[in-house]
Amino acid sequence: MHDLIEGVARFRRDVYPAKAELFAHLATTHRPRTLFIGCSDARVVPELITQSEPGELFVVRTAGNLVPAHSPGPDGVAASIEYAVAVLGVSDIVVCGHSACGAMTALAERHDLSDAPAVAGWLRHADASLARTAGEEDPRRVDALVRENVRAQLANLATHPSVARALAAGSVTLRGWVYDIPGGGVEELDGFRPASPAA
Numbered sequence: 001m002h003d004l005i006e007g008v009a010r011f012r013r014d015v016y017p018a019k020a021e022l023f024a025h026l027a028t029t030h031r032p033r034t035l036f037i038g039c040s041d042a043r044v045v046p047e048l049i050t051q052s053e054p055g056e057l058f059v060v061r062t063a064g065n066l067v068p069a070h071s072p073g074p075d076g077v078a079a080s081i082e083y084a085v086a087v088l089g090v091s092d093i094v095v096c097g098h099s100a101c102g103a104m105t106a107l108a109e110r111h112d113l114s115d116a117p118a119v120a121g122w123l124r125h126a127d128a129s130l131a132r133t134a135g136e137e138d139p140r141r142v143d144a145l146v147r148e149n150v151r152a153q154l155a156n157l158a159t160h161p162s163v164a165r166a167l168a169a170g171s172v173t174l175r176g177w178v179y180d181i182p183g184g185g186v187e188e189l190d191g192f193r194p195a196s197p198a199a
């Protein structure tokens with residue numbers, strides 16, 4: 001905790017002054033252009049890897065960057081997605097998976113999660129991705145699952161009414177990324193096309 005308090009002091013002293021004008025502007029303006037959905041993993045820092053300034057990314061982070069498909073009832077992830085798309089009007093949504101994802105590793109390697117029942121339940125949202133990578137050899141399965149999982153979450157995103165409306169209007173673009181922790185690179189996945197509304 002001491003490190004965090006030191007960090008806050010260093011931010012206030014060394015970083016804030018150079019961006020004081022930006023923060024004054026942001027005090028009354030919240031117009032991010034991108035909804036960034038990433039993993040809660042501490043090694044994947046959206047603002048760092050995209051070199052974004054405060055105010056530019058609306059961020060949702062969940063274990064395994066999972067986005068449950070739309071369902072009725074209160075849901076914090078759904079509320080954040082709807083707010084970003086329908087209220088803030090973001091033009092891009094990124095779902096970002098990453099190398100060595102603990103959630104995807106636990107699934108691919110069938111870890112015993114009986115001591116973490118909430119995690120086990122949450123990871124059920126990756127069941128379809130897991131099924132689609134069943135044929136992969138073990139050493140490659142985590143990588144394959146990370147990619148398949150990003151594609152599956154993009155498809156889940158499109159089931160949210162706010163996203164479906166924005167896709168139909170052509171006002172939002174969905175992107176799938178995989179961030180490589182040791183290399184620092186981002187791979188953009190292709191192969192995801194949301195269902196065309198009228199064609």
Ligand code: ZN
Pocket residue numbers: 039040041063064065098100101102103104
């Ligand atoms: Zn992860």
